[in-house]
Amino acid sequence: AYDCNNYRPISLVSTFSKVYERIYLNRLMSFMARNNIQSPSQFGFTRGKSTIDAVNSVVSSIVSALDSRNPTAGMFFDLTKAFDLIDHGILLYKLDCLGIRGAGNSWLSSFLCGRNQVVQIPYIDEYGCAKGARSSSVIVTKGVPQGSVLGPMLFLLFINDLPSVISDAKTCLFADDTSLVVSAQNNIDLEFRSFEESNSLLHWFEQNRLILNSEKTQIVHFKIKNNKQEDNLKFLIGDDEVETCSVVKFLGIYLDNNLNFHSHIDVVIRKMSSGIFVLRSLSKFSDSRVLLTAYYGLIYPMLTYGIEIWGHETVRTIQIFKMQKRAIRTIYHKPYRHSCKSLFKDNRILTFPSIYMLSTLLFVRKNFFHFNKETSLRHQYNLRKNNNIRIPAHNTSFFKNHLLYNGVQLYNSLPANIKFEQDLKRFGGLVMRLLLSGCYYSIRDFMDSKVGTQHA
Numbered sequence: 001a002y003d004c005n006n007y008r009p010i011s012l013v014s015t016f017s018k019v020y021e022r023i024y025l026n027r028l029m030s031f032m033a034r035n036n037i038q039s040p041s042q043f044g045f046t047r048g049k050s051t052i053d054a055v056n057s058v059v060s061s062i063v064s065a066l067d068s069r070n071p072t073a074g075m076f077f078d079l080t081k082a083f084d085l086i087d088h089g090i091l092l093y094k095l096d097c098l099g100i101r102g103a104g105n106s107w108l109s110s111f112l113c114g115r116n117q118v119v120q121i122p123y124i125d126e127y128g129c130a131k132g133a134r135s136s137s138v139i140v141t142k143g144v145p146q147g148s149v150l151g152p153m154l155f156l157l158f159i160n161d162l163p164s165v166i167s168d169a170k171t172c173l174f175a176d177d178t179s180l181v182v183s184a185q186n187n188i189d190l191e192f193r194s195f196e197e198s199n200s201l202l203h204w205f206e207q208n209r210l211i212l213n214s215e216k217t218q219i220v221h222f223k224i225k226n227n228k229q230e231d232n233l234k235f236l237i238g239d240d241e242v243e244t245c246s247v248v249k250f251l252g253i254y255l256d257n258n259l260n261f262h263s264h265i266d267v268v269i270r271k272m273s274s275g276i277f278v279l280r281s282l283s284k285f286s287d288s289r290v291l292l293t294a295y296y297g298l299i300y301p302m303l304t305y306g307i308e309i310w311g312h313e314t315v316r317t318i319q320i321f322k323m324q325k326r327a328i329r330t331i332y333h334k335p336y337r338h339s340c341k342s343l344f345k346d347n348r349i350l351t352f353p354s355i356y357m358l359s360t361l362l363f364v365r366k367n368f369f370h371f372n373k374e375t376s377l378r379h380q381y382n383l384r385k386n387n388n389i390r391i392p393a394h395n396t397s398f399f400k401n402h403l404l405y406n407g408v409q410l411y412n413s414l415p416a417n418i419k420f421e422q423d424l425k426r427f428g429g430l431v432m433r434l435l436l437s438g439c440y441y442s443i444r445d446f447m448d449s450k451v452g453t454q455h456a
Contacts (some may be wrong), residue, residue, distance in 0.1 A: 009082060011145035012288070021149035024107065028153060029101070037098055038156065041163040041182055044175030045152040048303075052306055052343070052363070054174045058181055058250065059309055060404055061170040062222050062259060065183035067399040071190040072183040073235065074255065075169075078216035081157055082176035084143040085211045085370060088112045091144075091158050098157065111150065115140040120430070157327045165200045166192055174251060187233055195218070202228040210284040213242060218248045224398045225258040236237055253306045260401075261310035265317060270300050275299040279330045285304040292347075299327055303355055308363045309357035312399045312401050313443050321441075345439045353442050354435040357410055361431050363426060364407040371408060387419040388412045410443070415451055 013021075023392070032038055038046065043054035058074065058443050065072040091112070096105055144151040144158075155175065156158045162178065168182040180197055184190040205212055219235045221244045247256045247263045254264035275298040279291055287296075313318055315321040325340040332343050344351055350358065363418040364371055389408045392399075399405055411419070419435065421427045440446045 008103070008146060009140075009143075011115070011147045011151075013145060013148050018149050021111075024104075025150055025153060028150075028336050029102075031100070035099065037160065039160050039173070040169045042160065042171065042173045043154055043175075044177070045156055051174065052309065053367075054172055054254050055251050055306060055309055056363070056403060057172050058170070058179055059255070059259065059402065061181040061183075062255075063399060063402045063404060066222060066224050066259070067394050067396050068183075069395065070183040070185060071221075072181065073185050073194050073244075074192055074220045074222060074235075074248065075182065075194060075235075075237075076180040076218045076250060077180075077201065078213040079176045079178070080213045081212055083146055085210055086144050086155060086158050089143060090208055091154060094161070095157060098160075098447050108150075108154070112144070112154075115145065139315065141144040164205055165204045166197055167200070169197045177251065179250065181202075191233055191235065195236045199237075202238050205263050211344065212237075214242075218245045219240065219243075220245050220255065222259055224258055225394065252290065253309060255280065259398075260314070261314060264306075264310050265314075265320065268314075268320060269323065271302050272299055273329070275302070276323065276327050276330060276334065279327055283330055284331060287295070288332050295327055295331055299324070302319050303352060304359060307356050308360040308403055308407070311352075311355065311359070312403075312406050313356075314401075316350070317356075324352045330351040341439055341441070348436050350435060351439060351441060353440050353446070354438075357443065357446060358428070358431055358435055359415070360403065360407050360410055360423070362443075364411045365404070365427050371404075371411075387416055406443075410446075413447055413451060 004027065007135070038136070039101055043049040043051070043057070062074060065369075082316065088109070092105055095101075100108070111209065116137045116142050118137050120132050121134075122130060122132045125131050144154045152175070159173065159176070162173065166180065172179045172181075178201070182194045182197055184193050184226055200210065214237065217237065219237075219242050221233055233244065237245060245257075247253075247254055254261070254267060256263045275295075278298060279294055282291055282294055304318070326336075328334075328340050328343050329336065329338055332347075334340075334343070343349070369387075389411055391408055391412075392404055394400070394405065414431070415434070416429065418430045421430060434451060435446075438446065438449060438451070440449075
């Protein structure tokens with residue numbers, strides 16, 4: 001709290017200015033869409049993309065590389081105050097190169113330049129009266145206005161060319177979070193490629209006057225469990241050796257070096273324990289309706305966030321399901337050994353395996369052409385003729401624990417009428433109805449029920 005570097009300026013923008021910004025933003029986004037300007041590697045502040053899309057992009061790259069038995073590293077870069085350090089001259093030049101010229105460029109120059117900033121610190125004087133100390137006004141020469149409508153999009157355009165400097169790695173951007181997935185045939189090549197790609201990135205940061213936060217930049221050497229790859233690899237970023245981490249938190253999901261998500265699941269279990277404690281405390285004086293509201297506010301969001309990435313069936317996720325059942329018993333004031341199946345079914349509550357299957361199936365349906373890329377590249381895909389997705393070729397059992405495989409298997413198991421539904425919202429409703437009626441306690445229950453042979 002006492003470190004000034006932890007504070008960032010907030011722009012006070014008038015309502016009239018925000019109206020102008022919204023008009024400009026709409027035209028800018030239309031121009032970008034027509035000319036296919038935005039990099040596909042960017043997931044932040046982008047319509048139709050989310051943090052889960054970004055995490056899946058990174059995880060899928062790692063899984064594919066490890067399945068090919070290639071040594072793989074994830075490099076997660078952190079920038080110091082990226083939004084506040086955007087050089088106006090460089091930004092306007094980049095916009096000009098993208099085709100935003102003339103009056104459009106001049107308007108942005110006027111929008112960015114000539115702003116003033118002050119620092120005001122409230123305090124209590126010796127008489128107990130509230131006072132405020134204010135600095136003198138200083139002209140802002142860098143940064144995009146935070147709190148403005150246009151600020152995020154201008155930042156995305158500023159870093160839009162960053163992926164072009166990376167030649168041999170998978171790039172993922174989420175606003176100012178930059179990650180690279182580097183793989184190679186052997187450990188020596190992995191060290192060299194990681195050094196080359198990170199140097200390219202450092203050079204880009206330097207050219208664009210951005211500052212890398214080396215203390216928060218992390219590298220994870222991913223490998224399949226029980227793989228005998230050496231751990232004493234040396235990763236250099238510039239002249240500095242960076243020690244590898246066993247776990248990294250990426251957009252709210254903990255990725256461990258075996259990609260088994262044990263660290264993330266442990267965090268979910270701890271938070272669920274706290275949520276169940278709250279439910280028990282409330283149950284002494286609250287009815288089931290209030291407790292169910294608390295469940296959906298405290299526990300359900302933890303179960304759903306990124307579950308399609310980490311929620312495949314393991315010993316640890318079974319523990320999460322047990323805790324969910326404990327929460328449901330608490331909500332309906334039932335004893336410890338009371339069967340939960342009727343509680344789930346009668347109250348239309350999804351079991352943990354069903355939450356995983358629903359999220360996974362929605363993700364596959366939303367990204368259908370990505371999962372069936374090979375077919376869609378050859379011809380326009382027709383769902384009615386090709387309602388199944390080809391199971392991807394793979395080399396290891398490790399591959400079967402991840403979305404690239406599980407998602408396809410689950411999708412192919414759906415009844416034909418659900419697979420034929422092209423509207424995402426209606427598709428989700430049909431899947432939800434199917435899962436609620438089945439009240440599945442495991443993915444195996446769902447697969448063994450042969451729902452795909454029925455017309456749901």
